[in-house]
Amino acid sequence: MGVYVHIPFCEQKCYYCDFHSVVAGDEESFSSVVSDYFLSLRREALYYKKLWEDRALRTIFIGGGTPSIVPAEQLASFILFLRNELPFVAEPEITIEANPHSLHYEGAAVLSKAGANRVSLGVQAFQNRLLKAIGRVHTSDQIGQSVGALKRAGITNINLDLMFGLPGQGISDWTETLREAVALRPTHLSCYGLILEDETPLARWVSAGIVHLPSDDEQAEMYDLACEMLKEEAYEHYEISNFCEPGMECQHNLLYWHNEPFIALGSGATGYIDGFRYKNMPDIQGYIESWTRHTPYYEYTDQVSLDQEMDETMMVGMRLLRGVEEEAFFRRYQVSFRDIYREPIEDLLAKGLVQESNGCLRVTRQGLFLENMVSGAFLR
Numbered sequence: 425m426g427v428y429v430h431i432p433f434c435e436q437k438c439y440y441c442d443f444h445s446v447v448a449g450d451e452e453s454f455s456s457v458v459s460d461y462f463l464s465l466r467r468e469a470l471y472y473k474k475l476w477e478d479r480a481l482r483t484i485f486i487g488g489g490t491p492s493i494v495p496a497e498q499l500a501s502f503i504l505f506l507r508n509e510l511p512f513v514a515e516p517e518i519t520i521e522a523n524p525h526s527l528h529y530e531g532a533a534v535l536s537k538a539g540a541n542r543v544s545l546g547v548q549a550f551q552n553r554l555l556k557a558i559g560r561v562h563t564s565d566q567i568g569q570s571v572g573a574l575k576r577a578g579i580t581n582i583n584l585d586l587m588f589g590l591p592g593q594g595i596s597d598w599t600e601t602l603r604e605a606v607a608l609r610p611t612h613l614s615c616y617g618l619i620l621e622d623e624t625p626l627a628r629w630v631s632a633g634i635v636h637l638p639s640d641d642e643q644a645e646m647y648d649l650a651c652e653m654l655k656e657e658a659y660e661h662y663e664i665s666n667f668c669e670p671g672m673e674c675q676h677n678l679l680y681w682h683n684e685p686f687i688a689l690g691s692g693a694t695g696y697i698d699g700f701r702y703k704n705m706p707d708i709q710g711y712i713e714s715w716t717r718h719t720p721y722y723e724y725t726d727q728v729s730l731d732q733e734m735d736e737t738m739m740v741g742m743r744l745l746r747g748v749e750e751e752a753f754f755r756r757y758q759v760s761f762r763d764i765y766r767e768p769i770e771d772l773l774a775k776g777l778v779q780e781s782n783g784c785l786r787v788t789r790q791g792l793f794l795e796n797m798v799s800g801a802f803l804r
């Protein structure tokens with residue numbers, strides 16, 4: 425069980441991005457908004473503290489947006505505040521998302537001192553022309569520098585986010601990206617296919633024929649290549665898009681894939697506490713104003729039924745390569761998933777998309793490519 429914190433600020437908008445984030449703007453107004461925003465985060469944390477009571481929290485994930493554009497001292501002081509106020513275990517996993525050029529040795533050292541022990545770097549590619557084509561602000565040489573600085577500051581648990589299916593990206597570019605990434609020996613790698621989101625500049629350019637993306641077959645080949653190369657490099661493929669050195673799974677993300685409760689803080693963030701799901705409005709000023717009145721600013725709330733919860737446990741659990749453990753499901757719900765999902769399981773088995781092994785139901789290699797179909801089968 426953990427805490428997610430959303431920091432909705434970026435230096436500029438990447439061309440493919442539809443996450444909730446705004447461009448930081450000039451230094452003076454940014455610094456004032458950030459101060460107000462962190463005050464609201466503290467108020468929101470204290471609000472959920474009462475609902476959460478004393479159950480142990482094991483992870484903090486500060487994502488965005490680009491958390492690393494906030495001064496490290498401000499992030500560090502907020503981490504210490506959370507650790508003081510909420511019932512965290514002695515050494516929680518504390519992850520911060522960062523862009524390679526915006527987290528330097530000095531900042532990393534400050535964060536490390538506050539307990540941050542994992543950084544997820546938004547690398548995406550090692551070719552400057554590809555980084556430029558998707559609107560990223562960093563350059564390829566800053567990636568290695570950033571990893572070096574993090575390690576010197578004592579943060580050795582490092583994830584690199586990589587993307588395939590980028591405009592103008594060929595198989596050789598992707599192979600080079602994987603090689604360069606592995607050479608930095610991160611503990612964790614995430615490989616995501618580019619998703620073309622409506623209303624983004626990239627989607628407009630693609631539909632106008634100005635920009636071309638690799639074909640579906642090429643993208644499938646890129647994914648396959650990542651699975652093969654990373655396996656050869658002794659990375660364990662533990663979730664559809666995620667690979668790690670043995671024992672270095674992201675504990676915070678495992679919480680989502682196990683469908684466990686978590687507190688979420690910040691504008692646009694989605695949390696899940698005792699069957700109560702909430703999503704905050706993605707509106708920074710509204711969020712700040714609402715918390716001056718100590719009131720949540722929800723876009724929606726939902727009380728998840730037991731049936732819904734079981735469906736979701738299956739759907740997110742099937743993203744893990746080890747699958748959903750039958751015994752764990754039974755312990756949690758006092759019923760076997762075979763009784764509830766007999767038909768979809770038989771159908772998926774017949775199609776060769778899932779298999780049974782070691783008391784778990786899990787995706788096959790073929791099922792990995794059709795993950796939406798596999799997950800969707802458990803939605804009643």
Ligand code: SF4
Binds near residue numbers: 433435436438
């Ligand atoms: S850095 Fe991340 S959140 Fe910010 S614009 Fe780029 S993709 Fe979106």
